[in-house]
Amino acid sequence: MTYEQTLDFLYSKLPMYQRVGKQAYKKDLTNTLKLMELLDNPHQKFKSVHIAGTNGKGTSAHGIAAILQTAGYNVGLYTSPHLKSFTERIRINGNEVSKEFVVDFVARIKPAVEKIQPSFFEITVAMAFDYFAREEVDIAVIETGLGGRLDSTNVIVPEVSLITNIGYDHMDMLGDTLDKIAAEKAGIIKKHVPVVIGETLPETAPVFEQIAENNEAVLIKAGLPSYKTKGLVPSYLIKNLGGIESVINELVRQGWEVSSDDVSEGLSGINELTGLKGRFQILTDSPLTIADVSHNVDGLKILFNQVVALCSGQLHLVFGTVKDKELTPIFNIFPKDASIYWTQSSVPRALEVEELAIQGLMHQMEGECFKDVNEAIKNATAKAQSNDLILVTGSTFVVAEVSSL
Structure with missing residues (x-):
C-alpha cells in the first residue's frame, strides 16, 4: 500500500x-x-x-x-x-x-x-x-x-x-x-x-x-x-x-x-x-490572530481570560464545536461583546454551523455563519482594526483546518 x-x-x-x-x-x-x-x-x-x-x-x-x-x-x-x-x-x-x-x-x-x-x-x-x-x-x-x-x-x-x-x-x-x-x-x-x-x-x-x-x-x-x-x-x-x-x-x-x-x-x-501546534498559536500580528484547540469549559475559561486581557480593541471570536458537547456552560463563559463568527469543521462529528447558531441565539448570542473556518477568519480579518484580536477556537478539528497553521 x-x-x-x-x-x-x-x-x-x-x-x-x-x-x-x-x-x-x-x-x-x-x-x-x-x-x-x-x-x-x-x-x-x-x-x-x-x-x-x-x-x-x-x-x-x-x-x-x-x-x-x-x-x-x-x-x-x-x-x-x-x-x-x-x-x-x-x-x-x-x-x-x-x-x-x-x-x-x-x-x-x-x-x-x-x-x-x-x-x-x-x-x-x-x-x-x-x-x-x-x-x-x-x-x-x-x-x-x-x-x-x-x-x-x-x-x-x-x-x-x-x-x-x-x-x-x-x-x-x-x-x-x-x-x-x-x-x-x-x-x-x-x-x-x-x-x-x-x-x-x-x-x-x-x-x-x-x-x-x-x-x-x-x-x-x-x-x-x-x-x-x-x-x-x-x-x-x-x-x-x-x-x-x-x-x-x-x-x-x-x-x-x-x-x-x-x-x-x-x-x-x-x-x-x-512541533507543538494549535495552542495559543499566533497566526498573524496585525490584527493579532490566535488559534487554540481549547474545547471544554475549563480550558476555554483560561483562554478567554487571557485574550480579553491582551485585547485592546474588539475581540472577534471564530468558534466551532462538535455534536456531543454540552454548550450551555461554554456559552455562559463567552467573552462579553465579542463579534462572533460561527463555523464548523468537515469531520462527521462537527456540529453543523446552522444548529450552532440556533443554540447561540437561545443564549442571546448572535453571529455570522460560515461553513469553512478559513472563510470565517477571512471575514473577521476584513472587519478587524489593527488593535483588534481574532481568536479561533472551540474544537481541535476547527483549528486543524486553518490553512495558515
Whole structure:
C-alpha cells in the first residue's frame, strides 16, 4: 500500500473517536495487549512518563519532552489527536515518524487486524510503542487519549506519572461527577511508581490519595513553579508549569541529569523543539490572530481570560464545536461583546454551523455563519482594526483546518 492507501485504511476501516465519537472508545486493554504481544511487547523496552488529565496533558507532554531534549536525551513523544498530519502523533526529538514506517507497520500488522479488530487509537498506540522501541529512545513521554484506567496507553509502567487536572469532559464515558472522572484518570497510577498531581480539588484529592495508597505510590502535589520562561507565557502553560517541574524534579531524583537551564531553555523553545501546534498559536500580528484547540469549559475559561486581557480593541471570536458537547456552560463563559463568527469543521462529528447558531441565539448570542473556518477568519480579518484580536477556537478539528497553521 502507498502512504495514502495506508491512511485510508486507518481512517475508514477502524473506528476513530475523533470522527465517530464514543462508539470508537474501547473499554478495556485486551486489544492493546494482543497487539503488544504480536509486536514482541515493545512497551516494555523503553522508559516513559505517562500523562493523563482533562486539560493540559498535551501541553505538559510537549513541555516535558522539550526539557528532556534540551538536556540531551533521545526523547519519544506520543500525543493525540493530530492537527495537520497523522505523523504528528509520533515524534522523536520533535521529528515526526516517517511515512515509510507508518506504511511498513500497518503492512506488518494488517493480517492480525481482522482477528483483533482494534480501534484507530489502539493501532496508533501500538505503532508509537513499536517505533520508540526500535529507535531505542532514552525515554518517551506518553499522553493518554480519553481516560486513564482503560486507555490503550495504560499498558506501560512509567518512571513517573502525571495527572494534570480534572474537569467536566467526556462525561458520557468517564462519569458524571469529578470524583468518578478522577478515578478513571487515576487509573494510570501504578504500583510503586510516583505520581504527580498538577491540581487537586476537594472532590478529587481523596480519590488520588486512596488510589496512590493502594498502589504504594508516592503522591507528589505540584506546587508553584520556581523557574522562569521568556516572552509571553500563555495561561495554559502557566497553569501546567508546576506539574511539569514536579515531574522533572522526580526524574532528577531518580538519576536523570537535567539542569535548571535545560528547563528554562526547553520551555522557551517548546514549539521549535517538539512541533507543538494549535495552542495559543499566533497566526498573524496585525490584527493579532490566535488559534487554540481549547474545547471544554475549563480550558476555554483560561483562554478567554487571557485574550480579553491582551485585547485592546474588539475581540472577534471564530468558534466551532462538535455534536456531543454540552454548550450551555461554554456559552455562559463567552467573552462579553465579542463579534462572533460561527463555523464548523468537515469531520462527521462537527456540529453543523446552522444548529450552532440556533443554540447561540437561545443564549442571546448572535453571529455570522460560515461553513469553512478559513472563510470565517477571512471575514473577521476584513472587519478587524489593527488593535483588534481574532481568536479561533472551540474544537481541535476547527483549528486543524486553518490553512495558515
